[in-house]
Amino acid sequence: MGFPNFTLDTSMLEEAPEPDPEFTYDLLILGGGPAAMSAAVYAARKMMTCAMITKDFGGQVRETSEVENWLGFQNINAKDLADSFEEHVKSFDIPVKLGTAITTITKEKDTFLVTTDDAVTYHSHALLLSTGKRHRPLNVPGEKELVGRGLAYCATCDAPFFKKKKVVVAGGGNSAFTTTLDLLKVEAEVTLVNAIKGWQADASLVERVKRAGTVKLLDNHEIVKIEGADQVTGVVVKDRQSGTEEHLAANGIFVEIGLLPNSDPVKELVELNEHGEVVVDCSSRTSVEGLYAAGDVTTVPHKQIVIAAGEGAKAALSAYDYLMRKSLL
């Protein structure tokens, strides 16, 4: 008898060795998204000694369901794509420190010192910051307390939990509308709340949501409070024009109001723009010699997988040129 829909994930069984704190690497790569993984492949092929420090492999790719703009694939499952990236990186003998956050980054002469949250410090002559972005919080009462208790930031991960439930989506851009469409698939009753006047999403997405006819659209309304003790029970929204507040009963809320760059560890070290993104030039160089940056954490426009991967490759090659020029290889 055959077994239907049966998959076995063995990706975690190949554990790469951890980076050596006593060794000075040619390149340390911080992050595990497409930029970081692409950089790792290029660095390994250049025979640079490199190591990765990351919370996980895949980055934001693992938060989406399907990808339709990765060249060569009209449509590819996002998890499969991230798995294939990870498998490619693991085909090289690159030490990886997983599940770790970076606390500080400093530079002493020609050496970078990267300290992780378990108080271990790693060393390298060149450094690549490819730490991506994280979800921007609403910063309203109830948010911190109710994360994972009806408050979510990833529709791909969590939308199925809200089948036929009442859900508020915060945001007015593409992410908010995509989340709304995901929730409509599970027959959720959705209210979309946009704090800015006018929807920022692509017209086609707005049209699809409006065409569904079941979504309550609250434009120019801000969320002022999320209610619930152990679980989200409602949301208080305020009409920004009239100032009146309204209570919306809800089983859940998805916060889709943009992303923040993970640049905190270098905010005292390199130049950032007003959004906290690391300023890079066309060779992925930052304001600090030997420190490169790639992917969503940078000022490079259009946060796309293919762009991040390209920027990662470019950054690794630029780091290689730098190390050669400085006779550090």
Place this chain on the structure above:
Amino acid sequence: MALLKDKDKKKVATALKEITDDVTIVMFTQETECQHCEMTRTLLEEVSSLSDRITLEVHDFVADKELATQHGVDKIPATILVGEKDYGIRFYGVPAGYEFNVLVQDIRDVGKRDPNLPDTVRSELAAIDQPVHLQTIISPT
């Protein structure tokens, strides 16, 4: 039908090489197996064949009701990993998909008698002095 492909077998066998002590996998199914019970048993048979340190015990949930009760098993398919003692590790349903990683890692940890946790986490866990009920909600993605 074999569930583990050759390349998966290789990875699992490599992971299980680290085992230094015996591991018993206790599985509960029933005489007329549901599809998921059969999948689980087949998977466990294949995994246990990859290390001499692993013994698989398959029990009937109905016929061996007393044993099931002793293990606190109230549904099947149930998979229990036992080392020098029962650590309370339970898998209900087929440990497939991402959970297959966890199954193999847990077998390895039990076989090494090492939970692979940092000292800080161990000391924090050791400080818990009252029963804690943990419920994990698993995301489908």
